[in-house]
Each structure stands twice: as structure tokens, then as C-alpha cells.
Amino acid sequence: MAIISFDSIIKDYKTGFRKKKTALKDFSLGIHEGEVFGFLGPNGAGKSTAIKILLNLIFPTHGRAEILGKGVGDKGIRRFIGYLPENPYFYDYLNPLELLKFAGKTSGVDSMKIQERTEELLNTVGLWNERKRAIRNYSKGMVQRTGLALALIHDPKIVILDEPMTGLDPIGRRHVIDMILKLKSEGKTIFFSSHILQDIERVCDRIGILVNGVLVRVIDIKSEPLGKPLEDIFIEETEKAGRAKE
Amino acid sequence: MIAIWSVASITFKEGIKNRVIFGIFIIALLLFAATTVVTTLFMRDIVKVAVDLSLSTVSFSGLLTLLFVGVNLFGKDLDKRTIYMVISRPISRSEYLIGKFFGLVMLSLTVVVFLGILSALPVIISKNFYYYSEARFNWLIFFLAVVYIFVKLAVVSSVITLFASLTSNSFIALVLSLVTYIIGQSTESVRLLLASQVEKIEVSPVVSYMVDAAYYIFPNFSAFDLKTQAAHGLSISPSYILWTGLYAVFYITVAVAIGTLAFRRREFP
Amino acid sequence: MRSLVISILLISFAVIGNVFALNAVSLEREKLRKEEGISLVMPSAVARIAALEFKGIFADIIFSRAMTYYGGKLIRKEEMTGEEWDWIYKNMALATDLDNYFLDPYYFGAMNLSWGANKVKEANALLEKAVKYRDWDWTIPFYLGFNHFYFLQDNEKASFYLMESAKREISGSLIATLAARLAYQGRRTENAVIFLEEILKKTDDNTIRNSYEMRLNTLKGIFFLEKAVAVYQDRFKKQTEGLDELVAKGIITAIPKDPYGGKFYIDKDGSIKTTSEMR
Ligand SMILES: Nc1ncnc2c1ncn2[C@@H]1O[C@H](COP(=O)(O)OP(=O)(O)OP(=O)(O)O)[C@@H](O)[C@H]1O
Ligand SMILES: [Mg+2]
Numbered sequence: 032m033a034i035i036s037f038d039s040i041i042k043d044y045k046t047g048f049r050k051k052k053t054a055l056k057d058f059s060l061g062i063h064e065g066e067v068f069g070f071l072g073p074n075g076a077g078k079s080t081a082i083k084i085l086l087n088l089i090f091p092t093h094g095r096a097e098i099l100g101k102g103v104g105d106k107g108i109r110r111f112i113g114y115l116p117e118n119p120y121f122y123d124y125l126n127p128l129e130l131l132k133f134a135g136k137t138s139g140v141d142s143m144k145i146q147e148r149t150e151e152l153l154n155t156v157g158l159w160n161e162r163k164r165a166i167r168n169y170s171k172g173m174v175q176r177t178g179l180a181l182a183l184i185h186d187p188k189i190v191i192l193d194e195p196m197t198g199l200d201p202i203g204r205r206h207v208i209d210m211i212l213k214l215k216s217e218g219k220t221i222f223f224s225s226h227i228l229q230d231i232e233r234v235c236d237r238i239g240i241l242v243n244g245v246l247v248r249v250i251d252i253k254s255e256p257l258g259k260p261l262e263d264i265f266i267e268e269t270e271k272a273g274r275a276k277e
Numbered sequence: 278m279i280a281i282w283s284v285a286s287i288t289f290k291e292g293i294k295n296r297v298i299f300g301i302f303i304i305a306l307l308l309f310a311a312t313t314v315v316t317t318l319f320m321r322d323i324v325k326v327a328v329d330l331s332l333s334t335v336s337f338s339g340l341l342t343l344l345f346v347g348v349n350l351f352g353k354d355l356d357k358r359t360i361y362m363v364i365s366r367p368i369s370r371s372e373y374l375i376g377k378f379f380g381l382v383m384l385s386l387t388v389v390v391f392l393g394i395l396s397a398l399p400v401i402i403s404k405n406f407y408y409y410s411e412a413r414f415n416w417l418i419f420f421l422a423v424v425y426i427f428v429k430l431a432v433v434s435s436v437i438t439l440f441a442s443l444t445s446n447s448f449i450a451l452v453l454s455l456v457t458y459i460i461g462q463s464t465e466s467v468r469l470l471l472a473s474q475v476e477k478i479e480v481s482p483v484v485s486y487m488v489d490a491a492y493y494i495f496p497n498f499s500a501f502d503l504k505t506q507a508a509h510g511l512s513i514s515p516s517y518i519l520w521t522g523l524y525a526v527f528y529i530t531v532a533v534a535i536g537t538l539a540f541r542r543r544e545f546p
Numbered sequence: 547m548r549s550l551v552i553s554i555l556l557i558s559f560a561v562i563g564n565v566f567a568l569n570a571v572s573l574e575r576e577k578l579r580k581e582e583g584i585s586l587v588m589p590s591a592v593a594r595i596a597a598l599e600f601k602g603i604f605a606d607i608i609f610s611r612a613m614t615y616y617g618g619k620l621i622r623k624e625e626m627t628g629e630e631w632d633w634i635y636k637n638m639a640l641a642t643d644l645d646n647y648f649l650d651p652y653y654f655g656a657m658n659l660s661w662g663a664n665k666v667k668e669a670n671a672l673l674e675k676a677v678k679y680r681d682w683d684w685t686i687p688f689y690l691g692f693n694h695f696y697f698l699q700d701n702e703k704a705s706f707y708l709m710e711s712a713k714r715e716i717s718g719s720l721i722a723t724l725a726a727r728l729a730y731q732g733r734r735t736e737n738a739v740i741f742l743e744e745i746l747k748k749t750d751d752n753t754i755r756n757s758y759e760m761r762l763n764t765l766k767g768i769f770f771l772e773k774a775v776a777v778y779q780d781r782f783k784k785q786t787e788g789l790d791e792l793v794a795k796g797i798i799t800a801i802p803k804d805p806y807g808g809k810f811y812i813d814k815d816g817s818i819k820t821t822s823e824m825r
Binding site for chain 2: 591594595596598599600601602603605606609610645646647648649650653654680682683684685
Binding site: 044080083086087088089090106107108109110112114116119120121122124125129130133134136137138139165181 | 279280283284286287290291294295353357358359361362363364365366367368369542544545546
């Protein structure tokens with residue numbers, strides 16, 4: 032039984048008068064409870080599109096997406112989801128404390144717990160000393176770190192991260208890897224997209240490669256060794272899909 | 278409820294920390310100071326001039342706050358996608374919109390309370406400077422007019438909420454809100470004009486139907502304008518308060534409800 | 547370093563140039579103003595729409611602009627032309643259309659148009675509007691009454707407005723007296739009686755009450771006789787020869803007494819008067 036499931040999803044974006052761009056083409060995928068799933072694909076493949084459908088930010092043109100056995104339109108399930116958007120942007124006159132309070136409150140966490148988690152998370156992402164500064168004075172990486180803390184404030188069962196490492200320094204990237212491993216050890220399900228192959232290889236149970244809106248390959252790296260570098264597989268799959276299109 | 282309240286309070290916090298608000302407050306204080314100087318140029322009805330200027334300052338500052346800070350609060354959410362951090366939580370699109378509206382209302386309330394209290398100062402000063410014996414002034418009506426400025430701003434907030442939910446661009450929402458404000462301020466006068474001059478100039482029935490339609494579609498902001506009453510201490514009946522209050526509540530309900538309908542199917546790609 | 551010097555020089559040059567140019571502009575504007583004279587006055591209906599919620603401020607601005615114009619003329623010791631007075635009147639009318647209760651334009655317009663410009667009709671038009679809106683203010687009908695009495699020699703109207711004024715002004719014994727006298731001479735006896743009764747209701751002070759009551763009783767006597775004369779004329783279709791005739795023909799039983807100690811008589815114009823003249 033998959034905890035996250037995409038069922039034959041087609042997503043068209045309107046790009047002009049009677050023009051459209053199909054970002055996902057009959058996309059189906061199931062992610063199991065407790066696994067770490069890495070989502071790969073070239074720029075514009077449709078990774079963020081798939082993730083936004085899970086958060087009900089956009090609606091599939093056809094098909095159905097479910098989380099915990101319920102349609103993604105059910106707002107109740109979002110209590111159990113932690114989400115980090117790509118290039119996150121927050122209310123920037125506020126500081127992380129205020130943002131985390133908002134995020135915790137709305138996700139049903141009580142005030143005591145919010146304070147506890149806030150201190151813990153801001154220490155993990157290394158922003159505790161900067162906690163009273165408004166986000167507008169933060170660097171790109173600091174904003175990204177704030178986003179990670181926000182995604183985890185309510186101790187979600189399912190963590191969905193869209194390119195969590197972008198903009199982070201090597202130490203920050205290391206922190207994210209550690210964090211993902213820790214979450215996995217706690218039994219959380221993690222679904223994340225990334226362009227950094229070695230990180231994906233290090234933490235993932237399974238990897239999905241999406242090219243041009245089509246899921247071309249899913250590899251279970253825990254049971255079937257890759258045999259060659261992930262980079263080679265990625266390029267191979269991308270080119271194969273490119274040729275098929277022609 | 279928690280969802281709506283949380284959205285409202287984070288919207289309010291984000292708005293009140295905006296530097297534009299600070300600028301608006303400074304302008305308001307300067308206008309209050311100018312009021313005390315300007316009133317000395319008049320002969321008898323000095324308190325009236327002071328009330329005109331200070332209440333207009335409160336109203337104008339509230340309006341600036343909503344149009345420049347309030348619209349932008351929506352604009353940032355939709356243009357820069359700060360809305361992701363809201364609706365990726367257990368918050369529906371309707372709750373988001375209603376919360377946002379209440380955030381704007383809280384922002385207006387703060388501006389009106391703060392400036393409304395300060396606006397009494399120029400009036401007190403001019404009253405001590407010269408109070409003509411046949412002038413009438415009443416603090417109760419003065420502060421009632423301040424309350425009505427808030428009511429008007431609440432209606433403006435609902436209009437902004439509606440346009441933000443209908444348009445994809447915050448600049449268009451700003452322009453539409455501004456146009457609505459201007460039309461809403463003048464429909465009553467235009468209607469009176471048509472009613473009073475029917476014999477003198479030929480008004481085609483189409484025009485008068487259009488004016489009537491506009492009167493019902495756009496908020497009648499004149500109903501919330503008690504500045505003249507405050508300036509001359511004219512009494513206001515309880516039924517006036519009842520009906521204008523109900524009118525505001527109904528108008529806001531309609532505007533926000535239409536907004537949530539439009540927003541329910543809105544995508545944020 | 548060099549660019550800094552150049553910038554500073556440029557700014558200094560521009561600032562000086564700016565001051566010079568602005569002075570020249572002021573002069574040019576002055577000429578322009580003289581040529582264009584007085585500007586058109588916006589129709590009230592348009593102004594009410596254009597002013598949005600700031601009608602009060604608009605009224606303030608329009609009023610003070612006209613006042614400044616008038617003040618400038620006074621300072622330069624220039625005569626106002628009839629056209630300019632009309633302009634002043636239109637501005638005051640506009641200001642009071644924007645704020646119906648605004649005293650200053652009523653007052654300024656009424657005083658200057660009647661005394662300064664001999665445009666009593668316009669002055670009274672403003673004051674009549676003021677009487678309607680500022681319905682608590684005794685000064686407005688007082689001025690209006692005065693204008694009717696002094697400029698138009700219309701005692702009847704004057705008395706009417708003075709009564710209105712006295713009704714509004716609670717302790718105004720003077721106005722009341724004046725109004726009563728005008729009313730008496732203007733054959734509006736009945737109004738004067740009603741008016742004095744009204745005033746009496748509002749007066750607590752005993753000496754003032756006494757003087758009112760005396761005046762009231764006299765007027766009541768006159769009113770009583772006026773009615774009797776009317777009945778007489780109605781019945782006999784001819785003029786009354788004297789008040790005794792009324793008693794003789796049984797229309798009244800006796801001629802009332804004048805509290806001032808005078809005697810009532812029928813004047814040549816047919817009105818009832820008293821030899822005491824209510825003094
Ligand atoms: N709002 C939009 N309107 C039109 N087309 C869009 C929109 N958003 C995305 N697309 C198109 O949909 C396709 C998939 O975009 P998506 O953002 O999902 O890619 P991605 O896999 O996340 O890429 P990246 O690695 O660059 O983040 C792209 O071709 C893109 O041009
Ligand atoms: Mg992406």
C-alpha cells in the first residue's frame with residue numbers, strides 16, 4: 032500500500048490562447064511508507080509540477096493523486112506533510128520565530144511543543160543566533176534553511192522537498208543529508224527532487240528518473256546495484272528519451 | 278477558525294512591519310501639525326476646519342495603507358508565491374482568503390485607532406485657540422465618525438480581497454480597488470444630480486439605469502462618511518447606525534464570499 | 547575625486563539656476579493671473595462628485611481662495627468690480643454646497659455682499675440657505691432680519707427672521723423686544739403673540755419675564771381688537787370709526803387695558819396702536 036500515489040496523471044499548463052504545455056504525461060508512481068525516494072530529471076522535466084500536485088497547489092488535468100489513501104484536495108492530510116518549495120520565499124518582514132509559530136499553529140502543534148521544536152530545528156539548520164532578524168536580511172542559503180525548519184516544525188510523517196540542497200554550502204548540504212537520514216531512521220517517508228546525484232545515491236532507497244513528463248525509469252538501489260555511475264544512467268536515459276521523441 | 282486567525286495575524290504582522298506604514302504615519306503626523314496652523318487662517322468655524330482636516334487625514338492614511346500595503350500583501354503572496362507556505366498547511370483556499378481579509382481589517386483598525394486618537398489633538402488645540410459660541414461640536418460624534426472611517430476601510434478591505442482573488446496581478450487589483458473607491462464615493466452624488474436635474478437636462482433612461490446599477494454594485498462609501506456631521510456636531514440616529522452597519526456587513530459578506538468562490542479553483546503554478 | 551568635484555559644481559550651478567528661474571516663474575505667474583482674472587467656478591453638482599469624501603476640505607479651500615483674493619484687493623486698495631463680487635458670491639455658494647453647515651462662507655459672503663457690494667439679494671440668498679441648515683444658530687436669522695429691516699425696509703420679513711432668531715437664542719431679550727416691535731408695526735400681531743409666548747417658556751429670569759409679559763399682554767390686547775375690527779368690517783361692510791363703536795355694537799364688552807398705561811386707538815392706516823407705543 033503506497034503512502035503517496037500518482038495515478039495516470041496528465042498536467043497541461045495553459046501557455047497562451049489555445050496553446051498548452053503538457054508537463055506530465057500519464058505519470059504514475061507509488062511511494063511506500065518509510066522509504067526515501069529521490070526524484071531525478073533534467074530541467075523542465077516536470078518534477079516540481081508533480082510535487083505541486085501533491086500539495087494541491089495545482090490540480091491535475093487528468094488522473095488522481097493520493098496521500099495516506101485520501102485525495103490531495105483533503106486539507107486534513109496536510110497536517111502530516113512537510114513541504115519545502117523550490118526557491119522558497121517567505122513573509123520577509125518577519126523572523127523565523129514568527130514564521131515557525133505560524134507554521135506550527137496552523138499544523139495543530141501546541142505552543143509548548145512549538146517552542147521546543149523551534150529551538151531544536153533552528154539549532155540544526157544553524158540559524159539559532161540569527162533567529163530575531165527579519166528574513167529580508169537573510170542570504171539565499173539562510174532562507175533555504177528557514178524553509179527546511181518550516182517543513183519539519185510539525186514533525187510530519189511525510190516530507191516532500193523540492194531541491195533541498197540548492198543554495199546551501201557544503202556544510203549545509205551535509206546537514207540536509209544527515210537530517211534526511213535521521214528522518215528515515217524515525218520511520219518518516221521522504222520524497223525529494225534534486226540535481227545532486229551523489230547525494231541522491233547516498234540517501235535514497237529508490238530513484239525515479241523523469242524526462243519530459245514521462246517517468247522513464249525507477250531504480251531500487253538497495254536491491255539492484257547500479258553497476259555504473261548514476262550520472263551515466265541519468266544521461267543515458269535522458270538521451271534515449273530525447274531520441275524516442277524525435 | 279485557528280487557520281483563519283493564524284493567517285489574519287501573520288498578514289497583520291507582515292503588514293504592520295512594512296516601512297511604508299511608517300512613512301504613512303509620518304505624513305499623517307505632519308498633516309495633523311499643518312492642521313493646527315491652517316485653522317488659524319479661518320474666521321469663526323475654526324473647529325470645523327480642524328475636524329475636516331484631521332478626520333480626512335485619518336481616512337486618507339487608512340486608504341493609503343490599504344492600497345499600498347494591503348494590496349501588496351496579496352501581491353507578494355501571489356506573485357512571489359509566499360502563499361505556498363500557507364496553503365501547504367491544513368488551510369483551505371477559502372480560509373486563506375478570509376484570513377487575509379481579516380488581516381487587512383486588523384491593519385485598518387490599528388491605523389484608525391492610532392491616528393484616530395491623535396486626530397483629536399489638532400481639534401483640542403484649535404478649540405482652545407478659538408471656539409465660536411454658535412459652533413457645535415461633540416466628541417461623541419467625532420469619535421463615531423472615526424469608527425465609521427474604520428467601517429469604510431473594512432469595506433475597502435473586502436473589495437481588495439475580491440479583486441486580489443479575481444485577478445492574477447496585484448497592480449490590476451490595485452487599480453480596480455482604487456477605481457471602485459472613486460466610483461463608490463460618487464455614486465450617491467451622481468444619483469442625486471440626476472434626480473435633481475431631470476427636468477432641466479434630458480437624461481436617457483439607459484444612463485440612469487446604469488447609475489442605479491452602479492449604485493447597487495459598488496459600495497456606497499458616502500454612507501460611511503460622517504465628517505460633516507462630526508464637524509458640526511449634527512446628531513446621528515440609532516437607526517442610521519443600525520442600517521449602515523448592516524449594509525457594511527452585508528456588502529463585506531458578498532464581496533468576500535464571491536472572492537472565495539473564485540479562489541477555490543485557483544492554481545498556483 | 548574629480549567626478550565628485552564635477553558633481554558638486556553641477557549641483558551648485560543647478561541650485562542657483564533653479565532659484566533664479568523660480569523667481570522669474572513667480573513673476574510670470576503673477577502676469578498670467580492678472581490676465582486671466584477670476585477663474586470659473588465649478589458647478590456645485592460636479593464639485594460634489596469630484597470632491598469624493600473630502601467635500602469639507604474642498605469647501606475650506608474654495609472659501610479661503612476667495613478670501614485671499616478679496617484680501618489681496620483690499621491690500622492693494624483696489625475696488626472690487628460687480629463681476630468680482632459675483633465671483634465671490636458663486637464661490638461662497640459653492641463652498642456652502644460642499645459643506646451646507648460651514649459658517650465662514652455664509653458669514654463672509656453675507657456681510658461683504660450686503661455692506662460692501664450692495665448685493666443684498668445674494669447676501670440674503672446665502673443667509674436663507676444658512677437659516678435652513680444651521681437651524682440652531684440664532685445669529686443667522688438675526689443678520690437676515692437685519693438685512694430685511696435695514697437694506698430692504700421690509701419690516702414684516704425682518705420681524706419674521708428676528709422672531710426665528712429669538713426662538714433660537716434663549717437669553718436674547720433684546721432680539722425679542724426688537725422683533726416684537728417690528729411685528730407690531732408690520733401688522734403681524736398674531737405671530738408676535740405666539741413668538742413672545744414661546745420666548746416666555748424659555749425664560750426663567752423674573753424681571754425679563756415681567757417685561758415680556760407686559761409686551762405680550764399689550765400685543766394680546768391689540769390682537770383682540772384687530773380681530774374685533776375684522777368682525778365689525780365683515781358684519782357692517784364698512785370701516786370702523788373708533789374702538790368705542792365695537793363696544794356699542796356689542797362685538798366686544800370692553801376695550802382692554804394697555805399695561806404700559808396708554809390707550810388703544812385705530813390709526814389712519816387702519817391698524818390698532820397704543821398711545822404708550824409700548825414704552
Ligand atoms: N506556470 C507555468 N506555465 C506554463 N508552463 C509551465 C509552468 N510551470 C512549469 N511549466 C512548464 O512545465 C514543465 C515542467 O516544469 P517543472 O517546473 O515541473 O520542471 P522541473 O522538473 O521542476 O525543472 P527544474 O529542474 O528546472 O526545477 C516545463 O516545461 C515548464 O516550462
Ligand atoms: Mg523544479
